[in-house]
Amino acid sequence: MQVENEKTRKVLIVGGGTAGWMTANLFAKQLSDKGFSISLIESDNVPTVGVGEGTTPYIKRLFESLNISEQEWMPECDATYKSGITFAEWSTTPGFTQYFHPFYSQHDSEAIEAFKQITRLRHHGYDVPVHPNDYFLQATLVKQGKLPFLQHDESGQNVYAYHFDAAKLGLYLAKVARSLGVKHIVDHVIRVNTAASGDILSVETEHSGEIQADLFVDCTGFSAMLIGKTLGVPFHSFKDNLLNDAAVAIPTKIDNTYSPQTISTAMSNGWRWEIPLTKRKGNGYVYSSQFQSKSSAESELRHILGDTILEDAQAHHVDMRVGRMDKHWHKNCVAIGLSQGFIEPLEATALQIVQISIEEFLTQYQRGNYTTQYQEYFNNGVNNVFEHIRDYIVLHYLTNSRAGSTYWATCRNEIKLSDSLQAIMEVWCQGEDLDAELKRQNITMYYSEPSWYVLLAGMGIFPSRNQNQMQTHEEANSFARKIRGRVLDIASHY
Numbered sequence: 001m002q003v004e005n006e007k008t009r010k011v012l013i014v015g016g017g018t019a020g021w022m023t024a025n026l027f028a029k030q031l032s033d034k035g036f037s038i039s040l041i042e043s044d045n046v047p048t049v050g051v052g053e054g055t056t057p058y059i060k061r062l063f064e065s066l067n068i069s070e071q072e073w074m075p076e077c078d079a080t081y082k083s084g085i086t087f088a089e090w091s092t093t094p095g096f097t098q099y100f101h102p103f104y105s106q107h108d109s110e111a112i113e114a115f116k117q118i119t120r121l122r123h124h125g126y127d128v129p130v131h132p133n134d135y136f137l138q139a140t141l142v143k144q145g146k147l148p149f150l151q152h153d154e155s156g157q158n159v160y161a162y163h164f165d166a167a168k169l170g171l172y173l174a175k176v177a178r179s180l181g182v183k184h185i186v187d188h189v190i191r192v193n194t195a196a197s198g199d200i201l202s203v204e205t206e207h208s209g210e211i212q213a214d215l216f217v218d219c220t221g222f223s224a225m226l227i228g229k230t231l232g233v234p235f236h237s238f239k240d241n242l243l244n245d246a247a248v249a250i251p252t253k254i255d256n257t258y259s260p261q262t263i264s265t266a267m268s269n270g271w272r273w274e275i276p277l278t279k280r281k282g283n284g285y286v287y288s289s290q291f292q293s294k295s296s297a298e299s300e301l302r303h304i305l306g307d308t309i310l311e312d313a314q315a316h317h318v319d320m321r322v323g324r325m326d327k328h329w330h331k332n333c334v335a336i337g338l339s340q341g342f343i344e345p346l347e348a349t350a351l352q353i354v355q356i357s358i359e360e361f362l363t364q365y366q367r368g369n370y371t372t373q374y375q376e377y378f379n380n381g382v383n384n385v386f387e388h389i390r391d392y393i394v395l396h397y398l399t400n401s402r403a404g405s406t407y408w409a410t411c412r413n414e415i416k417l418s419d420s421l422q423a424i425m426e427v428w429c430q431g432e433d434l435d436a437e438l439k440r441q442n443i444t445m446y447y448s449e450p451s452w453y454v455l456l457a458g459m460g461i462f463p464s465r466n467q468n469q470m471q472t473h474e475e476a477n478s479f480a481r482k483i484r485g486r487v488l489d490i491a492s493h494y
């Protein structure tokens with residue numbers, strides 16, 4: 001165990017939500033043996049945000065780097081597997097009223113290329129099968145109610161994510177972090193003190209006095225107590241791009257229809273999630289407060305969930321601050337989690353951004369020999385993550401075809417598009433080479449090529465053509481049938 005002495009660098013993480021505990025674990029893993037002591041303080045009178053149950057496959061890295069097996073953590077957190085997300089009722093185009101955004105498996109490479117070629121033919125007026133669900137393995141497995149891996153496959157190449165109970169995951173990660181030597185303080189921070197240099201010197205607490213540190217991690221959630229309120233780093237709202245700024249969550253009973261997916265269904269002024277856990281189902285309605293009040297959103301959700309709602313379940317309302325900080329690392333403070341920014345949860349990307357931010361911070365902090373040398377590099381990188389993930393989320397709203405709703409019409413016609421997204425839409429709508437455009441913009445590390453194709457094709461976004469004037473393409477049709485047969489064959493082994 002590291003003995004504290006004058007050379008020990010102190011890290012204080014303020015906030016014990018999922019972001020705080022993920023930070024505590026990954027910092028402890030990488031910095032404890034390098035002369036750092038790590039403490040985490042959380043208030044017992046500021047609750048965690050209490051949502052955040054869906055993930056992307058990136059989260060597997062967290063458990064892998066902590067050497068925690070699924071058998072160990074999943075039962076404690078009521079966790080289930082996730083193969084992707086179904087988007088239902090976002091589009092009204094016949095044949096495209098729902099599609100599945102899969103996590104791609106090692107078996108999908110041929111299907112990905114085939115799907116891209118087929119969509120290009122559709123752009124050029126051929127009547128070919130362009131619904132993504134027919135092409136990808138996970139879509140087929142989900143349809144067949146199968147898990148995203150072979151029972152005895154040791155290859156470790158399976159690509160999937162998880163759903164979990166966020167509160168239970170927080171408790172689990174806290175236990176692991178304490179076992180890694182993280183000091184856990186339960187107290188409320190009442191003030192943050194700064195030095196003449198602008199660095200944070202210490203926090204003052206209700207019961208534990210003043211706590212000093214060399215490096216502070218702001219994990220205080222939407223309040224951004226250190227990075228925003230104390231250091232005054234500006235916040236860039238995404239309200240011109242994304243309208244939703246509120247959510248209401250209500251749990252329901254589990255039923256026997258488990259399938260390893262999140263379902264996102266369009267609602268009158270937003271969308272709702274359905275997330276299967278082992279002991280309950282998570283549900284929430286994400287909406288725009290400009291278009292719907294809290295009570296009406298809750299009623300709409302309650303009406304849909306009906307008598308499946310858990311007895312005594314309370315509706316949990318959350319106001320969302322959607323956007324990002326101008327800088328995520330400023331002076332001797334790095335913000336991780338909702339304090340650094342938030343893109344609404346449509347693709348469940350928040351914890352992925354948390355993890356990327358922690359990993360990248362640790363890389364740059366160590367590369368700069370524990371100085372701020374690579375601060376700007378880090379901030380630019382994280383800002384790019386936010387901007388490009390935001391664009392992919394915006395695309396869902398932009399391509400909706402729901403009629404008779406001011407909210408959905410506003411999403412289609414009035415939301416602001418970045419230059420990057422504008423260019424992508426132009427290329428797609430003109431039937432030009434989308435791969436080349438994504439490559440030119442160098443953005444496939446945020447969302448891979450197939451995800452752009454799946455979204456645009458899945459929503460039925462193609463040049464409108466009279467069905468009778470479309471040409472047949474027998475070669476492409478038989479190729480598509482061949483791919484479909486192969487997918488079904490692979491799925492039959494699961």
Ligand SMILES: Cc1cc2nc3c(=O)[nH]c(=O)nc-3n(C[C@H](O)[C@H](O)[C@H](O)COP(=O)(O)OP(=O)(O)OC[C@H]3O[C@@H](n4cnc5c(N)ncnc54)[C@H](O)[C@@H]3O)c2cc1C
Pocket residue numbers: 014015016017018019020041042043044045046047048049050051052053054055166187188189190219220221222223225247284286318320336337338339345348349350351352354
């Ligand atoms: C509606 C909604 C749905 C979401 N769905 C998903 C999803 O499906 N997938 C996903 O990846 N993410 C999702 N997220 C985001 C996810 O919930 C968060 O990224 C994650 O929970 C991390 O939150 P956090 O730890 O930053 O903040 P919080 O959970 O808010 O934690 C803040 C912590 O700071 C502490 N604190 C605050 N003030 C003080 C103080 N003065 N003194 C001491 N401690 C203090 C609190 O006690 C608490 O411990 C969703 C978010 C919302 C709003």
